[in-house]
Amino acid sequence: MNGNFSKIQKLFENFYSDAICFYLPVIIQYYPFKNSIVYCSQFFYMKITEHIEQAKDTLISFEVLPPLKGKTINSVYDHLDPLMEFKPSWINVTYHRSESMFKKQLDGTFEKVEVRKRPGTVGICAAIMNHYKIDAVPHIICGGFTTRETEDALIDLDFLGIDNVLVLRGDAAKNEASFEPEVGGHKLGIDLLRQVINMNHGIYLDDDIKNGGKTKFCAGVAGYPEKHFEAPNLEIDLNRLKEKADAGAEYIMTQMFFDNQKYIDFVKSCRDMGITIPIIPGLKPITNKKQLSVLPRIFHVDIPTDLSNAIFKAKTDAECEQIGTEWLIQQSKELKTFGVPVLHYYTLGKPRVIRDVAKAIF
Numbered sequence: 362m363n364g365n366f367s368k369i370q371k372l373f374e375n376f377y378s379d380a381i382c383f384y385l386p387v388i389i390q391y392y393p394f395k396n397s398i399v400y401c402s403q404f405f406y407m408k409i410t411e412h413i414e415q416a417k418d419t420l421i422s423f424e425v426l427p428p429l430k431g432k433t434i435n436s437v438y439d440h441l442d443p444l445m446e447f448k449p450s451w452i453n454v455t456y457h458r459s460e461s462m463f464k465k466q467l468d469g470t471f472e473k474v475e476v477r478k479r480p481g482t483v484g485i486c487a488a489i490m491n492h493y494k495i496d497a498v499p500h501i502i503c504g505g506f507t508t509r510e511t512e513d514a515l516i517d518l519d520f521l522g523i524d525n526v527l528v529l530r531g532d533a534a535k536n537e538a539s540f541e542p543e544v545g546g547h548k549l550g551i552d553l554l555r556q557v558i559n560m561n562h563g564i565y566l567d568d569d570i571k572n573g574g575k576t577k578f579c580a581g582v583a584g585y586p587e588k589h590f591e592a593p594n595l596e597i598d599l600n601r602l603k604e605k606a607d608a609g610a611e612y613i614m615t616q617m618f619f620d621n622q623k624y625i626d627f628v629k630s631c632r633d634m635g636i637t638i639p640i641i642p643g644l645k646p647i648t649n650k651k652q653l654s655v656l657p658r659i660f661h662v663d664i665p666t667d668l669s670n671a672i673f674k675a676k677t678d679a680e681c682e683q684i685g686t687e688w689l690i691q692q693s694k695e696l697k698t699f700g701v702p703v704l705h706y707y708t709l710g711k712p713r714v715i716r717d718v719a720k721a722i723f
């Protein structure tokens with residue numbers, strides 16, 4: 362039996378992820394030792410909703426940024442390796458749009474250039490799935506893409522067997538005061554979500570495509586326990602979130618928060634208005650004093666007084682990190698008791714802190 366199992370493992374190692382995705386269902390269906398395959402099959406093709414449905418306890422997942430251009434995929438593995446012992450159910454990969462910059466030319470004039478500091482998510486997600494044999498969830502955004510470019514990216518993801526996506530409008534570009542959609546692109550997260558759901562029904566942008574292949578995307582959307590900063594009030598924001606759930610979103614992933622009551626109240630408001638899909642809390646540690654002003658400015662979240670006072674009083678960076686780590690451990694323990702389906706950690710540059718938190722919880 363072991364020989365058979367290692368044969369299959371070898372098969373996995375030798376295939377690229379698209380090949381794996383193509384052959385795996387066949388192997389599972391026809392391979393005689395189905396029980397030994399179950400272990401492997403759990404690594405692939407599971408939708409976020411299936412992970413949650415099949416979970417016996419609170420799950421853990423992580424979020425990473427694509428590396429800066431010029432760095433290799435090994436920098437992603439170096440970041441994730443210390444976290445893999447906690448058996449994350451999946452890894453999210455954020456999307457970062459290009460920025461307009463003015464570059465000085467030899468003649469002294471400036472030329473406007475589009476600079477993409479981090480590559481897209483398709484390759485990195487395929488690499489993560491192939492390397493760790495776990496699901497990867499690319500973030501897909503409206504900003505910077507025409508609907509046709511989005512369709513092509515979704516087709517690539519589908520071909521690679523990447524069935525989970527987090528659908529977002531995206532942040533404004535660095536040179537924009539507020540979000541500007543691309544010409545021929547989507548304006549709102551729900552428009553992009555509808556495109557994904559249409560493809561799940563075999564509907565592509567080109568009318569000539571009849572009986573198009575149906576993708577299998579499990580689409581998540583963002584939720585804001587403290588309201589999205591552009592929404593006039595929480596009630597309107599929640600109504601818009603309900604529209605996304607009604608349009609086919611299968612789960613919600615929240616913006617970071619530091620006061621669990623905000624998440625608990627948010628979940629209650631969602632349930633009261635008939636949003637029934639899982640609501641995954643997004644969690645981030647505070648590790649330095651600068652974040653006390655940066656996080657509210659960028660993410661429009663409140664820092665509880667007890668936490669901010671403790672960080673202000675800290676004498677060293679190490680002390681700040683210790684306080685932030687303990688806060689996140691406490692937050693995670695409470696949320697686990699509350700019964701959240703998953704603890705999702707934004708690891709951004711802080712895998713060591715997240716490791717300490719995960720060690721205390723899992």
Ligand SMILES: Cc1cc2nc3c(=O)[nH]c(=O)nc-3n(C[C@H](O)[C@H](O)[C@H](O)COP(=O)(O)OP(=O)(O)OC[C@H]3O[C@@H](n4cnc5c(N)ncnc54)[C@H](O)[C@@H]3O)c2cc1C
Pocket residue numbers: 454455456457458500502528529530531532533548549550551583584589590591592597598601614615616617643
């Ligand atoms: C978990 C998570 C992950 C994220 N990952 C990324 C990432 O990888 N890359 C990135 O660039 N950004 C990311 N973001 C940031 C996100 O793109 C921004 O917060 C963005 O400003 C809003 O995205 P959205 O999908 O919530 O937008 P939308 O759902 O489009 O909402 C944006 C605003 O429009 C309003 N609105 C919604 N529907 C309507 C309507 N029908 N009419 C009028 N107004 C409406 C909403 O109330 C809200 O104020 C992430 C955010 C979260 C919470």
